[in-house]
Amino acid sequence: MAERKPWGGRFEAATDARVEAFTSSIDDDRHIALDDVTGSRAHARMLQETGLISAAEGADLERGLTQVEQELQDGSFPWRAELEDVHMNVERRLGELIGPAAGKLHTARSRNDQVATDARLYARRMLTRIGDALGALQAALLEQAEAHVDTLLPGYTHLQRAQPVRLAHHLLAYFEMFDRDRERVGQILGRLDRSPLGSGALAGTPHPIDRARSASLLGFSESTTNSMDAVSDRDYMVEALAAASLSMVHLSRWCEELVLWSSSEFGFCIIDDAFTTGSSMMPQKKNPDVAELVRGKVGRVIGAQVSLLVTLKALPMTYNRDMQEDKPPLYDGLETWARSLEVSAAMAPAVRYRPEAMRAALSEGFVTATELADYLVTKGVAFREAHEIVGRLVARCVADGRRLDELSAEELAGHDPRIDADASSWLDPEQAVERRDLPGGPARDRVLTALAEARARLIRGQA
Numbered sequence: 001m002a003e004r005k006p007w008g009g010r011f012e013a014a015t016d017a018r019v020e021a022f023t024s025s026i027d028d029d030r031h032i033a034l035d036d037v038t039g040s041r042a043h044a045r046m047l048q049e050t051g052l053i054s055a056a057e058g059a060d061l062e063r064g065l066t067q068v069e070q071e072l073q074d075g076s077f078p079w080r081a082e083l084e085d086v087h088m089n090v091e092r093r094l095g096e097l098i099g100p101a102a103g104k105l106h107t108a109r110s111r112n113d114q115v116a117t118d119a120r121l122y123a124r125r126m127l128t129r130i131g132d133a134l135g136a137l138q139a140a141l142l143e144q145a146e147a148h149v150d151t152l153l154p155g156y157t158h159l160q161r162a163q164p165v166r167l168a169h170h171l172l173a174y175f176e177m178f179d180r181d182r183e184r185v186g187q188i189l190g191r192l193d194r195s196p197l198g199s200g201a202l203a204g205t206p207h208p209i210d211r212a213r214s215a216s217l218l219g220f221s222e223s224t225t226n227s228m229d230a231v232s233d234r235d236y237m238v239e240a241l242a243a244a245s246l247s248m249v250h251l252s253r254w255c256e257e258l259v260l261w262s263s264s265e266f267g268f269c270i271i272d273d274a275f276t277t278g279s280s281m282m283p284q285k286k287n288p289d290v291a292e293l294v295r296g297k298v299g300r301v302i303g304a305q306v307s308l309l310v311t312l313k314a315l316p317m318t319y320n321r322d323m324q325e326d327k328p329p330l331y332d333g334l335e336t337w338a339r340s341l342e343v344s345a346a347m348a349p350a351v352r353y354r355p356e357a358m359r360a361a362l363s364e365g366f367v368t369a370t371e372l373a374d375y376l377v378t379k380g381v382a383f384r385e386a387h388e389i390v391g392r393l394v395a396r397c398v399a400d401g402r403r404l405d406e407l408s409a410e411e412l413a414g415h416d417p418r419i420d421a422d423a424s425s426w427l428d429p430e431q432a433v434e435r436r437d438l439p440g441g442p443a444r445d446r447v448l449t450a451l452a453e454a455r456a457r458l459i460r461g462q463a
Contacts, residue, residue, distance in 0.1 A: 020081070020082055020084070023324075024084055025084070025085045025086070025327075026081055026083075026084070028331065030079075031331045032086060032118040033077070033089075033090070034069065034073070035117075035121035036086050036090055036114070036118045037065050037068055037069045037090065039114060039117045039121060040065055040090065040114075041061075041065050041217075042217035043108075043214060044058055044061040044065070044105055045058065045062075046209060046210055046213045046217065047105075047107055047108070047209070049210065049213060050208055050209055050210050050213075052209070053104045057101045060101040061094070061098065061102070061104070061105055063098065064094045064097040064101075068090055068093055068097070078093065080092065087111050087115065091105065107207065108198065108200070108207040108209045109197070109200070110199075110200045110201035112199070112201045112231040113196045113198065113201075113230065116230060116231050117196050117218070119330070120192050120194075120195075120196065120236065121218065122331075123192055123236055123237065124192060124219075126334040126338060127185050127189050127240060127334070128189070130337055130341060131182055133345055134178050134181055134182040134247070134341060135458065135462050136342075136345035137341055137345040138454075139345075139458060141171050141174055142175060142454055142455060142458060143349065144171055144348065144349070144351070144353070145167070145168040145169075145171040145451060146168070148168050148171070149166060149168045149444065149447055150444070151168070152164050152166060152167070152358065152429055153165065153167055153170070153268065153358035153359070153361060161365030161366075161367050162365075163368075163370055163432070164362055164367050165433060166442045166444070167353060167355075169441075169442040169447050169450075172450055172454060174253075175454050177253075178247070178250060179454075181243065181250060182461055184239075184243040184246075184247075185243060188236055191235070191236055193221045193222070194215070194220055194223060194225075195211065195218055195220040195222070195224065196233075197214045198223065199227035199230040199231050200227060201231070201318075202228050202317075202319065203227055203228070231318050231319050232318040232319055234323070234326055237308055238305070240330070241301070241308055241333045241334075242305055244301050244304075244333050245298075245302045245305045245333075247337060248298040248302070248336075248337060248340060251295075251341070251344055252294070255294045255295040255344070256291075256295055258288055258351060266357075266361075267354060268354055268357055268358055268361075270351075270354065271347070271350060271351055275343075275347045275350050276288055291347070294340045294344055297336050300336055301336050303329075304330070304332050304336075305329070305333065307328075307329040308329045308330065308333075311326055364403070366394050366403070366404055367429065367432075368405070368428070368429060368432050369391075369393075369404060370390075371426040371427060371435070372386075372419075372426055372427065373387050373389070374426070376416070376418060389416050392415075393412075393416075396415070405424070409421040412424075
């Protein structure tokens with residue numbers, strides 16, 4: 001690596017080559033290269049409109065930036081490691097393309113407010129993509145739910161069969177999780193909707209720039225209100241990675257159920273071949289690798305959040321070089337989140353549920369035992385006593401190898417005289433679900449209402 005002096009005229013000695021390699025952020029900052037061009041284009045136009053550069057210089061900058069943008073897009077941009085970061089690479093290439101006018105681009109701008117702007121543009125772009133992916137996943141889950149209103153299965157607690165529910169109700173639970181994720185994305189986008197450009201290194205600039213115009217050109221609704229905060233604020237990054245961590249946890253729960261449900265032990269669903277893989281040794285295997293990998297990437301995203309928080313801890317005002325380490329976790333966390341959502345949205349329609357296997361599972365595990373206790377409550381029995389009565393009855397059935405619905409009316413009455421002949425209807429899973437006829441419950445009409453409301457929310461969110 002060729003030796004060079006540090007940027008500017010202050011230094012006489014060349015930078016040690018090891019320092020150049022250690023301090024370079026080029027490999028990471030390629031993620032924001034196009035955002036850097038976008039920010040520079042808006043800044044150049046504002047400089048021209050305020051008379052800080054001439055129309056001819058503005059035209060040269062626009063022409064050069066367009067060429068740089070094209071080279072970045074087609075992969076021909078000549079990255080130079082010795083130039084330290086994306087900003088200096090773009091500026092140097094601009095000088096090669098248009099000459100001295102390139103030096104005017106940095107008028108009234110610091111790399112501090114430049115990178116703060118670029119990172120916000122990147123985050124906005126990625127969060128918009130993520131919001132779309134969340135909506136696509138919700139739409140896929142909603143379609144599956146609409147197709148399975150009448151499919152019953154056991155609901156689980158502690159991974160033990162608990163009570164009967166509708167598959168549509170179960171899938172809508174994930175719709176709600178991802179709806180909260182999408183709401184959080186919208187809130188973060190709202191809070192980062194301020195342009196730091198014009199804040200300079202930390203104290204603004206003496207030049208008569210128009211910050212509102214720069215913000216408008218970049219699609220921000222307003223400018224930041226404090227120049228020191230503007231160049232050091234990374235709250236939106238922390239919020240974005242916190243939202244990413246929680247959303248990935250939600251994804252992991254859904255993927256874990258796909259792994260379980262597609263196993264021979266459950267047999268509740270089949271995942272299409274396009275989203276499974278085989279074994280290098282065992283020819284019979286069909287592994288849910290996509291679901292497993294999404295589940296595994298949660299740790300990576302949570303790690304990115306922790307990394308960012310530790311980097312920011314106890315930093316004094318304003319910009320510190322530690323902040324070079326804030327963007328790699330942002331890039332990795334958001335892009336992992338986006339890819340995980342996109343592959344999940346594609347996989348969701350490829351899951352084929354097996355209603356007959358789910359229905360068969362309802363016959364085991366005493367899933368209507370709570371119904372029988374609630375039946376006794378309708379007879380005036382305190383729930384704690386009813387719970388005890390039915391618990392003893394379940395223990396007897398376990399010992400005899402029988403199900404509750406196999407007991408005759410006489411056997412039930414013999415266990416407790418308050419259990420009349422009408423108790424048998426309470427042991428039917430279909431009727432058990434229909435008795436849960438309350439807002440948020442799994443009764444058919446309630447589920448149909450919830451589906452309609454979810455569809456309306458999805459449409460509003462995509463508008």
